[in-house]
Amino acid sequence: MFADWPLLSLTVWIPILGGIAILLSGDKGSATGVRRLAVVVAVVTFILSLGLYTGFDMNTAEMQFVEGPYEWIGAFDIYYHLGVDGISMPLIILTTFTMILTLIAAWKVIQKKPAQYLAAFLIMEGLMIGVFAALDSILFYVFWEGMLVPMFIIIGVWGGERRVYATIKFFIYTFIGSVFMLIALIYMYYQNGSFAILDMHAMKLSMDEQLLIFIAFLMAFAVKVPMWPVHTWLPDAHVEAPTGGSVILAAIMLKIGGYGFLRFSLPITPDASDALDWLIITMSLVAIVYIGFVALVQKDMKKLVAYSSIAHMGFVTLGLFVVFQIWENPANSSGSGAVLAVEGAIVQMISHGFISGAMFLMIGVLYDRMHTRNIQDYGGVVHTMPIFAGFAVFFSMANAGLPGTSGFVGEFMVIIASFHANFWYAFLAATTLILGAAYTLWMVKRVFYGEVANDNVRALKDLNQRELLIMSTLAVVVLAMGLYPAPVVEVMHATIENLLQHVAVSKL
Amino acid sequence: MTLEALNYLIAWPEIFLLSMACIVLVVDAFISEAKRDFSYLLAQLALLGSFALLLMQSWDGRELAFNNMFVQDALSTVLKLGILALSAVAFVYSRDYLKDRNIFKGEYYVLGLFAVLGMMLMVSANNLLMIYLGLELLSLCLYAMVAFNRDNSNASEAAVKYFVLGAIASGMLLYGMSILYGLSGSLVLSDIAIAINQAGDSRIGMVFALVFILVALAFKLGAVPFHMWVPDVYHGAPTAVTAFIGTAPKLAGFALIMRLLVETMGELQTDWQQMLIILSVLSMATGNVIAIAQSNLKRMLAYSTISHVGFILLGILAGTTESYAAAMFYTLSYALMSLGAFGIIMLLARQGFEAEEIDDFRGLNQRSPWFAFLMLVLMLSMAGIPPTVGFWAKLAVLNMVVQIDMLWLALVAVFFSIIGVFYYLRVIKVMYFDEAVDDQPLSCGRDMQVTLSANALLVLALGIYPAGLMALCLSVFI
Numbered sequence: 001m002f003a004d005w006p007l008l009s010l011t012v013w014i015p016i017l018g019g020i021a022i023l024l025s026g027d028k029g030s031a032t033g034v035r036r037l038a039v040v041v042a043v044v045t046f047i048l049s050l051g052l053y054t055g056f057d058m059n060t061a062e063m064q065f066v067e068g069p070y071e072w073i074g075a076f077d078i079y080y081h082l083g084v085d086g087i088s089m090p091l092i093i094l095t096t097f098t099m100i101l102t103l104i105a106a107w108k109v110i111q112k113k114p115a116q117y118l119a120a121f122l123i124m125e126g127l128m129i130g131v132f133a134a135l136d137s138i139l140f141y142v143f144w145e146g147m148l149v150p151m152f153i154i155i156g157v158w159g160g161e162r163r164v165y166a167t168i169k170f171f172i173y174t175f176i177g178s179v180f181m182l183i184a185l186i187y188m189y190y191q192n193g194s195f196a197i198l199d200m201h202a203m204k205l206s207m208d209e210q211l212l213i214f215i216a217f218l219m220a221f222a223v224k225v226p227m228w229p230v231h232t233w234l235p236d237a238h239v240e241a242p243t244g245g246s247v248i249l250a251a252i253m254l255k256i257g258g259y260g261f262l263r264f265s266l267p268i269t270p271d272a273s274d275a276l277d278w279l280i281i282t283m284s285l286v287a288i289v290y291i292g293f294v295a296l297v298q299k300d301m302k303k304l305v306a307y308s309s310i311a312h313m314g315f316v317t318l319g320l321f322v323v324f325q326i327w328e329n330p331a332n333s334s335g336s337g338a339v340l341a342v343e344g345a346i347v348q349m350i351s352h353g354f355i356s357g358a359m360f361l362m363i364g365v366l367y368d369r370m371h372t373r374n375i376q377d378y379g380g381v382v383h384t385m386p387i388f389a390g391f392a393v394f395f396s397m398a399n400a401g402l403p404g405t406s407g408f409v410g411e412f413m414v415i416i417a418s419f420h421a422n423f424w425y426a427f428l429a430a431t432t433l434i435l436g437a438a439y440t441l442w443m444v445k446r447v448f449y450g451e452v453a454n455d456n457v458r459a460l461k462d463l464n465q466r467e468l469l470i471m472s473t474l475a476v477v478v479l480a481m482g483l484y485p486a487p488v489v490e491v492m493h494a495t496i497e498n499l500l501q502h503v504a505v506s507k508l
Numbered sequence: 509m510t511l512e513a514l515n516y517l518i519a520w521p522e523i524f525l526l527s528m529a530c531i532v533l534v535v536d537a538f539i540s541e542a543k544r545d546f547s548y549l550l551a552q553l554a555l556l557g558s559f560a561l562l563l564m565q566s567w568d569g570r571e572l573a574f575n576n577m578f579v580q581d582a583l584s585t586v587l588k589l590g591i592l593a594l595s596a597v598a599f600v601y602s603r604d605y606l607k608d609r610n611i612f613k614g615e616y617y618v619l620g621l622f623a624v625l626g627m628m629l630m631v632s633a634n635n636l637l638m639i640y641l642g643l644e645l646l647s648l649c650l651y652a653m654v655a656f657n658r659d660n661s662n663a664s665e666a667a668v669k670y671f672v673l674g675a676i677a678s679g680m681l682l683y684g685m686s687i688l689y690g691l692s693g694s695l696v697l698s699d700i701a702i703a704i705n706q707a708g709d710s711r712i713g714m715v716f717a718l719v720f721i722l723v724a725l726a727f728k729l730g731a732v733p734f735h736m737w738v739p740d741v742y743h744g745a746p747t748a749v750t751a752f753i754g755t756a757p758k759l760a761g762f763a764l765i766m767r768l769l770v771e772t773m774g775e776l777q778t779d780w781q782q783m784l785i786i787l788s789v790l791s792m793a794t795g796n797v798i799a800i801a802q803s804n805l806k807r808m809l810a811y812s813t814i815s816h817v818g819f820i821l822l823g824i825l826a827g828t829t830e831s832y833a834a835a836m837f838y839t840l841s842y843a844l845m846s847l848g849a850f851g852i853i854m855l856l857a858r859q860g861f862e863a864e865e866i867d868d869f870r871g872l873n874q875r876s877p878w879f880a881f882l883m884l885v886l887m888l889s890m891a892g893i894p895p896t897v898g899f900w901a902k903l904a905v906l907n908m909v910v911q912i913d914m915l916w917l918a919l920v921a922v923f924f925s926i927i928g929v930f931y932y933l934r935v936i937k938v939m940y941f942d943e944a945v946d947d948q949p950l951s952c953g954r955d956m957q958v959t960l961s962a963n964a965l966l967v968l969a970l971g972i973y974p975a976g977l978m979a980l981c982l983s984v985f986i
Contacts, residue, residue, distance in 0.1 A: 026877065073900070073975045075830075075982055076907060116877070138903070142894040149888060152933070156941040157873075164941050168933055175893075175929055179922040182903070186910045186918070
């Protein structure tokens, strides 16, 4: 029905304009009205974004739903140019979907300036969709930097004790990375005469240029993913952020880093990516193994999930960069497994979006009742919140990569693909199945099982209807993706094959 | 000589402004204290009338008047329009502030009008003498305005410092000009340019003159290491005056650089490029690093000005027509956001209380979400974060630096702007994350609220659609 609508512009601008409207209506009126309006805006955006899926042509790697290029700033050849392919479209739907749950989760919890809170989230939603949809690199950069501002405010205003430290750290870290990317973009503009991302894909670059550009991109995206050793902002930001902030941070913002590698690093600097793949693979494996151990010793539930996010995102970067070693492996002359690796990485991004979102929402449910995130303050929650405990165990299993849940699919694909490159990569990556199970299930054991720890736990009430709705929706999605991931993989297949063909050709 | 030969018609805006300034001076002497608003309105009328007269002039072409003393071209027209508009807005902001401090006097606006006249003459100068006269007219008015609150010892101290250092700078300028005159035998800029072209052996003398002139320009703009006066003057002067000093004179300074360095000494570009690189890097480094340590917002903005001047110099030193346009875009947008920021400081100030400390902004979001949001936009713009005009200004300048293959300079610039982000974020932090300690309602006139909102929203609007302003800046130089 909406085939000829400018769907991408609508999904970008409806939340932003809705957010501005909510901001202008202010906190003087009824909070319920504002909350309803925000959810309606998010639902409308979600429905519109579904049009991207239904109208999507899976057989082509071309950009679809293209809008523009419309001239924006003529002096520098900057255009308003949007479009999606098989990589960005699923991520946009992930964004619009998660946002609804996030806004509903804030219903009763956020009593301080709810209008500003909801408006910040909606504006951020539009900006994040813009990041995924932008085909002009400066447009991309504007959305990329712009989305920092609402997140900065969200953590800083509605966050916990050390929120100021955490939010400034978050902002500065990301900003440091991205300004160097900006210089790289400007440099390419002068070599190439265009800021369009697809033109940058096609341009020739010498090895020295590629290495510098690759490092500039790496600084921007590694911080965002985040990769070890620039991950330290994430646990702070997660711990201090309000539940909704953590959900969006984990579910979507981290994916923007992975998306950046796919959209910029790999196709623009294929030779440098090939030359430096050992660096990324090492960083990814360290993230998977070392950060897994770090997660094991956390006392704070949110911190534990934050570290587990870093470990899981290690799979994404591993999957993206292991392709070069797969191609170079003499034992694997057919080069099979490369597509699997990248698809696994993207499936892992999407699945991690749902699972980490669910984990943070779960911790939010507990935190709203007990106002503590320390594992030792809990114990025996299953006796007072049996339904919730059921969901918690399910999501924890998914986080640990239990077959049948979406968490398994991506990890499994990446591990299998790594075998084509090097046994030890696969071996190290597979330790996550043990480590992940260890830290998640140990947390579940300590929080949910055993004797009822104290009177606070005894007084807990089980999920209300709103929370039940959120949890069951997420559970259905996680299960569906785990049992039948084909629809997600199919939409990206043509794009990935095309991308890898492009990456395989040297630009020198 | 006939009047036609003077071609005085193209100086109508200046003539009108001068007459009006004199009228305000006389009228103000005869009206009672209660009717002081009349002088203010007359002053605004003077700016408005001059603005309208400028708009009526033709935009393209280049016309000379008063025996080649005075030039009118696209550059002068655009900058003069900017100067008049910024000054008018600064006057709007100043009214309540001055009233609260019992210094709402006609002289303030008369001095302001003469300062504006000085700036307009600088912008249109085609002769070394004109440049000097315009600059002195501006500076003398500013010295007096800084000391306008006579009973305030900080302000008097700032005025004396400003005066002494400004006098040294003027001396440098005169010295450089006299060397130029000695070598070229002319005071007219275009003649000097020709003389430099054919300099041959005396080129070294020209470079000697260039050094003195550049020092004076750096003084006036506040580039490191000639920046000492900036923090003291910004801090000591009444905020209304700071807002005035920090905005329109920057445009005049930009014009001065264009007239002297580019139009006159364009031949020596390789020489002044080197000097400007040093000034620019030092300004960005010093300004951004020292600003972190400031607890006084006006001082912080003073150091931030220094760093922004460094960025403007980046655009100039790149030395292409596009880069001058980028520097001009930067100057205009910087003046706009700086005016807004000082406007917010005046908005928070009230009788017997100056909202100068960063801590005075605590919890502004609780007291007034709207103005907190506007300040947020202004701070983001200064930090260069999209979608605000400050981002495009930085992008434009960095573009130009990369274009001339000075990648390292672009990297240095972004490195220091990362440092800069921190202190702008601190202002946002104080407004949004801290609890309000001061719960007095904001008191100021409707006119100021509307103007301030328009000012900050313009920063945002230009951030969303900067193409118009950018094309205008570009059209000036092509």
